[in-house]
Amino acid sequence: MKKRPARWLVLAPGVMLSLLMCLGVNTASAQQYQVESDTLMRFFQRDTLAETDVSVWPLYEYLRADANVDGVQGLSFHLYGWGRADLGDGNYYEDDTDAKLLYGYVDYRAEQANFLVRLGRQYVFSGIANESLDGVLVQSDLGPMASFSAYGGLPVALDTQNGRSGDVLYGGRFSLHRGTLYDLGLSYKKSENDSETYQERMGVDLALGLWSGIQFNGLSVLNVDSSGWAEHSYELRIPVRSVTIRPYYQSFVYEDYFGTSPSGVALFNALAARGNATLSILGGDVNWYNGGRINAGLKVKSISNDSNGEDALYYGGLLSLSGEGMNEVGAELGYMDGDSSDNSYLLARAYFYLNRMPRLAAGAFVSGDLVYALYDEAIYGEDYSLFASLGLGTKFLHDSLQVKISGDYSQDPYFDNDLRGMLVVSYLFGR
C-alpha cells in the first residue's frame, strides 16, 4: 500500500489557501471569519535501522478556518487539517511528509428546533457514534419532547483497504426527553468496508435527573452482527454540598465489543478472538470543589478481566491549587495493584503553570511537568520511567500571536537520557 503524502501536502494547503483567498476576496460578503494557525517545530534524535542518533526535525502545521457566510443567516463553513514535513535527513518517518484533512464542512442552523445540517467531512459524536464521515448529518427537535439526528456517507477511517469502493457509514439517534428529568436515546450505526459489514451496533442511552440533584447515566450497546451485548456502562453522580461522588459499573464482552470485520485492526481482532470472555469494572470517584482555589479528587477502580485472568485495583488521588490568573500547581499519585507484578505500577505526577508572577510580562507563562512511573516488574531491565518538561511562552500583537518553547527529558525503558525540544507559534486572526 503506497501512500501519496507528497501530493496531499501540496493539495491540502493549496485547498486551504484558495479557500482563504476566497474569503479574502469576498471580505465584503464574508461577515465574520477566524483563522488559527499552529506551527510546531520539534527536535529529537532517534536510532533508525540504518543509523544511530539521527536528527529529526519535524515541522507541523495545524490550520483551522471558520467563516460565517453573509446573507444566509445560520450558514457557516469550517475547516481543519494538519501537515508534517521532516526537515532532518534521516528517513525517520516512513514518508518525510504527511498531511490529513480532519474536517471541512458547511454547517446550517435554523433558528428553530435546533435544526442543523452539516455537509462535508466531519466528526459525528452522537449516540454510539464517534466517527469521521464524508457525508451529511441532519439533526432536529421534533417538538419539545423528542429529537433526532441522522447521518450517512463514506467512513473516512476505512479507506486504507481497496480505497472507498464498497465503503459506507450511516446511522442515527432518536431521543425522548423532558426537561432535566430524563433523556432516553435509541441509536443505530452501521459501517461497511469493501461491502462487508464492518460494524453494526445498536445502543440505548439514558440520563435520569433524580431527587436531590442525583443523576443517573447509562449506556448499553448491542452488537447486531453477533447479537450479543457489547457493553453496559452505568454511573450515578451524587452531589453532597461541594463534593460529587460518582460510583460506576461497566461490563464488556470481548467478541461483541471488539468484533469488526476481519479488515479491522489485527490487535483488536486478536482480542475479539477471546470469545465471550468478560471484563467488568467497578469504580468510584470523589471530587471536591468548593468554588475556591482547591480542587481535589480520589479514584478507586477495580478491574476484573476474565479474558486473561488478570485482575487489578487502581487507587489514586489528585490535588490542585489555583491562584490569580491561570496560576496553578497540582499533583497526582496512584497505584495500579495488579494480581501479577508485571501488571503493577506506581504513577506520580506534579506540575505547575504560572502566568501571574512578579517578573513575568503580561501574557507570558512558565510551566513544568514531572511524570514518574515505577514498575513492580522491570520492563526491558528498567524499573522506572521519568519524564520532565519545562515550558515558557509569551504573547504579542494584542494576544493574537503566541510563541512557546518547551524542552523535555525522558529516562525510561525505551529511551536513555532522551532530550526533545519544541517551538510553537500560534497565530489567530479574524474579523
Add this chain to the structure above:
Amino acid sequence: MSRFPLHMETMMEKKNLLLLLACMALLSLIAACAALDSGTTLPTAHPEDLGKGNPTCTQCHEARVGTMNYQRFNHTANFLATHRMEAYQNEQLCAMCHQTSFCNDCHATRVELKPSIKNQSETYRSMPHRGDYLSRHRIDGRLDPTSCFRCHGSPKSATTCVPCHG
C-alpha cells in the same frame, strides 16, 4: 487509494447514491417538520467567553433550569474520564464552546502527535498518555483495552500501533 474527500467515481456507486438520495429526502421531510419547534434553541456560541481552565458551570448557572442540567456539565478534575455520556447526548452543547478541532487533539481518525505532546506546556490540562506511555500502555492495555479500542480501533487510528502489533 483515494486522494479526494469525495471521490466522484465511488460516490456515484449505486448504493452510496441511494443513500445520499435517502438522506436528501429525509432532509426535506425534516425541513417541513422544522415547524416542530422545541422552544429551547441553544445559542450557537456561549454568550460568555470563559477563556482557559476547566469551567464549573454551576458557578454561574443554577444546577438545573428548564431543560438544562448544568451540574452535569461541570468540568470536574475527572471530566476527561466522564465526558463520554455528555458528549453522546449533547454534542450541540459542546459545540457552543468547542470547535471540533479541540476534540481532534484526542479524537481523530489520524493525528500523529500525542495530545500531551501537541499541548506540552498546558500542564494544567489532564491529558491522556502523559509522560512515557509506551512502557505503561501494555499494562493498561492488558487490564482494560476497551477505551483503547474507542480511539485506536480503526485501521487509520491504529497507524502508530501497527509496527509493533501488526
